[in-house]
Amino acid sequence: xxNLTTKKKVNLTKNDYPLGxxxxxxxxxxxxKPYNDLTLDAALKGDVTETDxxxxxxxxxxxxxxxxxxxxxxLAKNFRRASEMINISDARILQIYNAMRPNRSxxxxxxxxxxxxxxxxxxxxxxxxxxxxxxxxxxxxxxxxNED
Numbered sequence: 001x002x003n004l005t006t007k008k009k010v011n012l013t014k015n016d017y018p019l020g021x022x023x024x025x026x027x028x029x030x031x032x033k034p035y036n037d038l039t040l041d042a043a044l045k046g047d048v049t050e051t052d053x054x055x056x057x058x059x060x061x062x063x064x065x066x067x068x069x070x071x072x073x074x075l076a077k078n079f080r081r082a083s084e085m086i087n088i089s090d091a092r093i094l095q096i097y098n099a100m101r102p103n104r105s106x107x108x109x110x111x112x113x114x115x116x117x118x119x120x121x122x123x124x125x126x127x128x129x130x131x132x133x134x135x136x137x138x139x140x141x142x143x144x145x146n147e148d
């Protein structure tokens with residue numbers, strides 16, 4: 001069965017939104033189940049699990065493409081960062097979130113998180129965001145002081 005990961009990139013625009021109605025052929029769950037197979041009847045029969053209902057990185061990328069076609073570049077960036085985070089555990093995301101709060105981390109700690117995101121998860125946009133935050137925190141005096 002051909003799935004989304006083997007399909008060529010499609011240039012999506014506002015005319016394709018909402019994807020579930022206008023382009024369900026492009027939608028697959030994180031477990032590669034076709035969108036149209038994710039029905040209440042299938043769930044009641046046990047053919048759909050909680051994992052099947054999780055969004056896929058490709059779906060988030062498609063939403064980013066649609067957002068860009070509308071000139072909503074920041075929303076597109078948010079969708080792309082979200083797509084990168086799919087394979088990071090919720091616990092680790094919460095740790096990173098807490099580390100990014102003002103005065104919680106040193107610049108070195110934030111840069112280490114950025115390196116981790118880039119090297120372990122291929123999360124380039126998230127790593128870039130954390131590096132930018134580290135620079136802004138440094139300029140604004142919002143970094144944790146190095147403990148000697």
